[in-house]
Amino acid sequence: MTRRTLPVLVALSLAVTAPVSAMADNLGAAIVGGIIGGAIMNSQKPRQKTYVKKSYNSAARAQNREVQTSLNYFGFPAGTPDGVLGSRSRTAISQYQAHLGYPVTGALTEYERQFLVSSYNRAQLGGPQVVKILQRSQQGPRALLTAFQKEQGGGGTMMAGGHGGFGYAxxxxxxxxxxxxxxxxxxxxxxxxxxxxxxxxxxxxxxxxxxxxxxxxxxxxxxxxxxxxxxxxxxxxxxxxxxxxxxxxxxxxxxxxxxxxxxxxxxxxxxxxxxxxxxxSATAVPAPAPAAPAPAAPQAGGTTMASASISAIPMFTAPAPTVAPSLASYCDKVGVLTNSNGGYVTAVSMTDSQLALSEQMCLTRTYAIARGESMITQVAGLSAEQVDAQCDAFGPALAPYVAALEGGSAQDVMGQVRSFALGANMSIEQLQSTGAICLYSGYRRDKQDVALGAALLLVGAGQVPYAETVGHHLSQGFGVTQNGETAKEWYDLAITALDGGAEPVYAPSQKGRVELLKAATTGVPSGQPAATPQPAALPTFKLE
Known part of the structure; x- marks a missing residue:
């Protein structure tokens, strides 16, 4: 049955390029989302195979789990880290070997294993160089492997691999x-x-x-x-x-x-x-404009030329079309500041809350792109262009909820997207997969309406920490009118969920992110007492 269903799903994916107005209902959204989410879920269903049971000691299993965790981080899907290197893990190893130019055998040499695990550990430690590579490359975490390999082979640093450490001529x-x-x-x-x-x-x-x-x-x-x-x-x-x-x-x-x-x-x-x-030149005093010549008096009985009166006619020109701000370009600038400061702002070092939130927005964008790149490889039968087309067609179904951000509270909008998710003819897992891929698609193409709609879908599908993404968009004004008060409500939703034990969706290994968000949204660095608010001066954020 599965083999017959997949061509039908591919055919439906081509049909979604019809006018988007036909997709703006739950049924259309369910069809489009079902193709993406269903393709992922089907690819993750275990096939019926016969396995020969093998015995592993605890040390070998622990070592294998390290390998599987590292492979998953770098975008080579090895499945759940269970310590057993089955066919899926061997396929991931082959992809890792091919990426770095090693012989593709599906089995790691000791050198390849040590390089993989040490690269993963180094990536988790972070630092300015790791941040630079992740922000600049479209490959996501895989770019770290390439950079670490060049560094190891050239004997220099990651920033000095091209000239070999001796300088160009x-x-x-x-x-x-x-x-x-x-x-x-x-x-x-x-x-x-x-x-x-x-x-x-x-x-x-x-x-x-x-x-x-x-x-x-x-x-x-x-x-x-x-x-x-x-x-x-x-x-x-x-x-x-x-x-x-x-x-x-x-x-x-x-x-x-x-x-x-x-x-x-x-x-x-x-x-x-x-x-x-x-x-x-902008501060220079402009030279005074020459006085306009007095119009010549028309001669009696003569004919007044039309050109003589043109200067008296006011000229109206159409305003230049408003260009939506580019988040990609904005994050480029934020990255320059982050690099010049030697790394990300922390809760303790924070002096500029807007810079701290901007850094975190661009960091979450990088993680969303990296995760989406990994997930899209699991979508069988669809090209990247077809996935983008489906995410664009999925947008009108979520457009009312994006529009509701302009005046609605976080609790109200979250309740609306939850109702949408429950009414869609899709499982929660399919909704979450679709949301993650469309978030990647929107960020990769700098289409903020798609990205913001996907973030709302993820919140409605139960992944409340994605409310941080909605807060960033409201805080910085990308895809929606800037609104600091409503942004704080969405930040609070994410912070409350994370404090309550929800699994982090961004930078899980980066300690202190929640404390940084708390400090940035209140404007008070960690460890410093907040000033006593004046009731008439500060707004009160009430969450129902």
């Missing part, structure tokens, strides 16, 4: 490290970047007789380093023992044609600063 090691760092998040290779005009400029800026270096990321094409309105530039000033790196951001004009040059920097004994030409 004519460039200091510090500058070469930065070239490799930029190349990791852009399409051109490090060698190609070095050939681009304006990428690296030199001048003796501090007057010590040595070349100083300026890197302009505007020519890289990387959205991580250069966003829609501003770009990063790196200055390397010579010192007695090498080069000191400093990073600046400069504004782009509307045409994105302006560049930074060495003439825009000023260095002295106290350090270096950048004079942004765009900021200087």
């Amino acid at each position: 004519g460039l200091p090691v510090e500058v070469s490290d930065a070239v490799d760092e930029i190349a990791q998040s852009s399409e051109p290779s490090a060698e190609q970047l070095l050939q681009r005009a304006g990428f690296i400029q030199t001048a003796d800026l501090n007057g010590d007789g040595k070349n100083d270096y300026v890197i302009d990321t505007a020519v890289t094409g990387s959205s991580f380093w250069c966003g829609q309105t501003e770009c990063a530039t790196l200055l390397f000033a010579s010192t007695s023992d090498g080069y000191a790196r400093k990073q600046f951001m400069y504004k782009l004009n509307a045409q994105r044609t302006n560049k930074i040059t060495t003439a825009d920097f000023q260095c002295d004994y106290a350090g270096c600063k950048m004079n942004d030409p765009m900021l200087a």
